[in-house]
Amino acid sequence: MLPEVDIFVGNYTLIDQDVYELWVQGYSVGETVSVLQQRGELETWGATLELLASDTADHYRTFGMLEKLLLTPTKLAEEWTFQLEPAIQKMVIEKYYEFDDIVIREIIGKKLSGRTRKDLDDVSEKTGVLLRSCRRQFDNVKRIYKQLDEMNGLVVANIQSIFLLPTVLAKKYAAIVFIVNNRFETSKRKLNYLTFEDFNVCASLMMTTWTTVGPLNPSTNLGSYGRDDTDFDRDFLIELRDFKLLLDREKEHRNHLRGKIPDRMCSEVENNFKVYSRGIINIGCSLNNSRDMRDFFVDTVEKVVDPCRQSRWKVTELEVFLQVYTDAGSALDIMAR
Numbered sequence: 001m002l003p004e005v006d007i008f009v010g011n012y013t014l015i016d017q018d019v020y021e022l023w024v025q026g027y028s029v030g031e032t033v034s035v036l037q038q039r040g041e042l043e044t045w046g047a048t049l050e051l052l053a054s055d056t057a058d059h060y061r062t063f064g065m066l067e068k069l070l071l072t073p074t075k076l077a078e079e080w081t082f083q084l085e086p087a088i089q090k091m092v093i094e095k096y097y098e099f100d101d102i103v104i105r106e107i108i109g110k111k112l113s114g115r116t117r118k119d120l121d122d123v124s125e126k127t128g129v130l131l132r133s134c135r136r137q138f139d140n141v142k143r144i145y146k147q148l149d150e151m152n153g154l155v156v157a158n159i160q161s162i163f164l165l166p167t168v169l170a171k172k173y174a175a176i177v178f179i180v181n182n183r184f185e186t187s188k189r190k191l192n193y194l195t196f197e198d199f200n201v202c203a204s205l206m207m208t209t210w211t212t213v214g215p216l217n218p219s220t221n222l223g224s225y226g227r228d229d230t231d232f233d234r235d236f237l238i239e240l241r242d243f244k245l246l247l248d249r250e251k252e253h254r255n256h257l258r259g260k261i262p263d264r265m266c267s268e269v270e271n272n273f274k275v276y277s278r279g280i281i282n283i284g285c286s287l288n289n290s291r292d293m294r295d296f297f298v299d300t301v302e303k304v305v306d307p308c309r310q311s312r313w314k315v316t317e318l319e320v321f322l323q324v325y326t327d328a329g330s331a332l333d334i335m336a337r
Contacts, residue, residue, distance in 0.1 A: 013066075013082045015092060019059045024095050026130030029057050070096045071143065073164045093164050097173075099137040101196040102127045108179050108199065109187035112142040145177050152228045154213065174229075175203035181230045183294050190301055202297070210236060237288040243281050245334045250277060256328030261320055268311050269321065277325070279303030 018039075022032040033053050041052060062082075069076045073093045076084070084092065106123045110116045117138055124131040144159060151158050155174040159165055165173065179186065179199060186199060207229040246253055254273040261269060269276070283299050286292035292299070308318050329335060 012085055012088075013062065015062075015084070015088050016059055017091065019056060020063060020092065021095060023060060023063045024098070024133070024136070026132030026134075026136070029053070029060050032056050032060075066092065067096075074162065076164075090164075090166075094166060094169065096136075097140055097163065097165055097169060099140065099172075100127065100129050100133070103129050103134055103137050104141070104176060105196040105199075107138055107141060108176060108196070109185065112138070112145060112180065141173070141176055141180075144173050145180055148177055148230075149181075154229055155207070171204065172200055174207065175200045178203045178207055178230050182232070184296060185294050185298050188298050190306075191297055194297070194301075199297070206232075232287075232293070234288065237293075240284045240287055242335075243284050243329075246281055246329055246332070247278065249332055249334060250274060253277065253325075253328055253332060256331060257321075257324050260324045260328075262317055265313070265317055265321065272307070272311075275307055276304070276321075279307065280325070 018036070019032060022035060027035065030053075033049070033056050036052060036056065037049065041047070042049065047055075066082055069079055069082065070093065076082070076089055076093065103123060106127065107116070117135065120134040120138060121131055123129075124134045127134070144163060147162055148155060148158055155177055156167070156170045159170040159173050159177075160167070163170075163173075184199075185191075186194075210232055211229045212231050212233050213229045250273070254270070254277075257269060257273075258266075280303075283292075283296070283303060286299075287296065313321070
């Protein structure tokens with residue numbers, strides 16, 4: 001008599017999310033089995049170690065075949081071999097393209113070349129992220145960058161339409177594309193304390209205010225002019241050179257700040273206004289030069305951030321100073337248009 005066997009037949013490919021996440025993180029089959037065993041999977045399901053290993057290996061074979069489609073996520077919806085429920089499809093794409101900030105921080109300051117990929121073992125050792133995961137993250141960044149390199153329009157929208165990523169993740173990739181595209185210097189030692197999130201915030205603000213689709217640019221016709229939010233608005237950058245006029249009215253500019261900043265900062269600003277003001281103005285006036293733009297973060301840390309840190313300013317105090325400094329400069333007649 002044949003033994004009873006339970007059989008389930010369905011159209012959808014089953015994805016074990018726990019195993020999938022470990023695969024994405026770069027674990028091998030053996031390492032994943034060990035992790036699952038430590039989590040008590042054998043006791044939970046009453047399975048043997050051999051069965052767990054066989055099941056995990058089967059999942060890994062499926063993921064390996066699925067990965068070819070994940071390189072072009074739009075094909076996943078059209079694929080009949082791996083039919084996934086919409087929620088599962090969304091999950092596998094998002095998890096595959098997620099990244100570790102500490103890994104991306106090491107990547108953004110380098111060329112997306114084969115040589116950089118070969119050196120990812122150093123990144124893995126430094127960050128503690130498995131090498132296979134570092135390679136996946138590098139390859140994803142390079143793939144998205146190359147895909148968008150020749151495209152016009154809003155980067156986030158392009159990423160979402162091609163790679164089907166959620167908005168938050170698409171915005172992070174957009175910032176990466178922007179930084180890589182404009183070749184910003186991010187690897188200097190004095191910038192080591194800055195995190196990827198620091199660069200992400202700055203890049204996002206630049207994209208929304210300094211580019212050809214920023215609010216200062218009167219035209220919004222992307223198609224006709226081939227404008228996008230990775231290209232700086234050169235007219236805007238050239239106009240920034242007008243701020244040199246403030247150097248001739250430095251004393252008057254400083255006087256406009258009196259009574260508008262916290263008492264603790266008054267003497268410091270009074271004595272070192274020239275240092276702060278010239279640092280800000282010189283950075284702004286040089287941004288139309290591509291080389292100086294690449295050094296934006298280095299110059300900002302050196303000429304603005306470091307002096308403020310030495311004076312032990314709090315973040316809120318710096319925000320107040322910058323706002324008052326801006327308002328005072330705008331109030332001078334030489335800035336009137």
